[in-house]
Amino acid sequence: MKAMAGAIGQDWQLRGPPDRQWLARCMKVGGAGRRLIVLAVLAAVLETFAAANLALAYFLVIVEQPGSNLAGFVPTMAIGSVPFLVTAGLLASIIRRRLTEPGPLPRHTVVELRVVSGFGLPIMIVGGYWSGLLAALLGFNQGSGVSVPLTIYLFTFLGAIIVDGVTLVVALATRTRSSETC
Numbered sequence: 001m002k003a004m005a006g007a008i009g010q011d012w013q014l015r016g017p018p019d020r021q022w023l024a025r026c027m028k029v030g031g032a033g034r035r036l037i038v039l040a041v042l043a044a045v046l047e048t049f050a051a052a053n054l055a056l057a058y059f060l061v062i063v064e065q066p067g068s069n070l071a072g073f074v075p076t077m078a079i080g081s082v083p084f085l086v087t088a089g090l091l092a093s094i095i096r097r098r099l100t101e102p103g104p105l106p107r108h109t110v111v112e113l114r115v116v117s118g119f120g121l122p123i124m125i126v127g128g129y130w131s132g133l134l135a136a137l138l139g140f141n142q143g144s145g146v147s148v149p150l151t152i153y154l155f156t157f158l159g160a161i162i163v164d165g166v167t168l169v170v171a172l173a174t175r176t177r178s179s180e181t182c
Contacts, residue, residue: 033104033105033110033174035170036105036110036113036167036170036171036174037095037098037105039163039166039167039170040091040094040095040113040167041091041095042163043087043088043091043117043160043163043164043167044087044088044089044091044092044095045088046156046159046160046163047084047085047087047088047091047124047160047164048084048085048088049152049156049160050084050128050153050156050157050159050160051080051081051082051084051085051088053149053150053152053153053156054077054080054081054084054128054131054132054135054149054153054157055077055081056149057135057146057149057150057153058073058076058077058135060144060145060146060149061073061135061138061146063145064144064145064146065138076131076134076135077131079127079130079131080127080128080130080131080132080135081131082127083120083123083124083127083128084124084128084160086120087116087117087120087123087124087164090116090120091113091116091117094109094112094113094116097109105174110171110174113167113171114168114171114172117164117165117167117168117171118168120164121161121164121165121168124160124161124164125161128157128160128161129157132150132153132154132157135150135153136150
């Protein structure tokens with residue numbers, strides 16, 4: 001322990017004591033990076049569940065209403081589901097790539113998470129709300145089989161939007177390590 005303290009003291013004599021910004025940068029990378037990855041995983045999972053529940057609700061509307069065809073509901077279902085699936089897929093690819101890279105969270109990963117969350121969030125809000133509202137108007141009758149996946153969609157939709165928004169905020173607040181080593 002004394003040897004380590006002596007080595008740190010000698011290092012400080014050569015370079016001087018670290019300033020507060022240097023210390024904050026070095027400490028912030030680990031915790032914020034882990035939080036960001038965990039939030040991105042949670043966002044991808046919730047977005048996938050939201051898309052699956054919306055598709056299930058539309059399929060149950062088609063099954064319960066005789067004479068309705070799948071081709072009439074596919075565009076509406078795609079407008080609501082595809083933004084969730086594309087955003088979840090992009091987040092999953094970023095996470096997979098991050099798990100294969102050793103070391104601290106690289107700057108390009110944080111920038112990619114910012115871009116994916118920033119562009120995906122408004123599209124998911126508009127498309128998911130519009131498609132969910134139409135599904136509710138089509139088949140939300142009391143005792144209907146559509147009501148269960150539609151209710152689950154409501155909560156997964158809100159959860160995915162909130163977690164993606166929090167992911168965006170954390171990605172914007174995360175500082176990446178500069179070229180200076182800790």
